[in-house]
Amino acid sequence: MSNFTGPPRRAAAATLAASAAFALVIGVSGPAHAERLPFPGRGYASVGGPVAPGGLVDLTVKERPGNPRPTAVEVSSPALDDGTAMGDTGAAWVGAGRVKKGVRPGTYAVTFTLRHKDADCVGEGEEDYTCDYPAIVLRKKVTVAASEGDRDGDDGAGFGRGVAVGAGSAVVAGGLWGAAVAWRRRRRA
Secondary structure (H helix, E strand, O other): OOOOOOOHHHHHHHHHHHHHHHHHOOOOEEEOOOOOOOOOOOOOEEOOOOOOOEEEEEEEEEEEEOOOOOOOOOOOOOOOOOOOEEOOOOOOOOEEEEEOOOOOOEEEEEEEEEEEEEEEEOOOOOOOEEEEEEEEEEEEEEEEOOOHOOOOOOOOHHHHHHHHHHHHHHHHHHHHHHHHHHHHHHHHO
């Protein structure tokens, strides 16, 4: 038993020592803070596409086996609306993001941030504890295609235009041939 009749500093040190010994023997419940993930920066991300502005793109994220399950996933991209939400299916985090209306065709980065706040600890004998692991950032790309109204006539000239161009070319060629024949006749004469 501790003798608390000494100076106040001694009593505080004894109280702290007794509390630390109790915590070591009995254990403390609550969040533990892990130094690092078993497999940092690893995971799987998938982004559907190509998709036109205003369209939906499929998003899938899965942690690497051996890492703890993320407790939240955030999505950010200059091409996607801010309201992109992800849901946990138990096997992966899935969602759909809407491409902004004014986005020009091209390839844009998509960043997934996997958060592990109060996640189940990884390791033997730590099933009853929660850990705060650092976030994992995964990057993929989404391809934004041209919308129907933005196309520059990629479908070709069409049959009617082709016939008109062909007929016009035939008239011009006939006129040039006739002029050449008339010129030769005048020259012989």
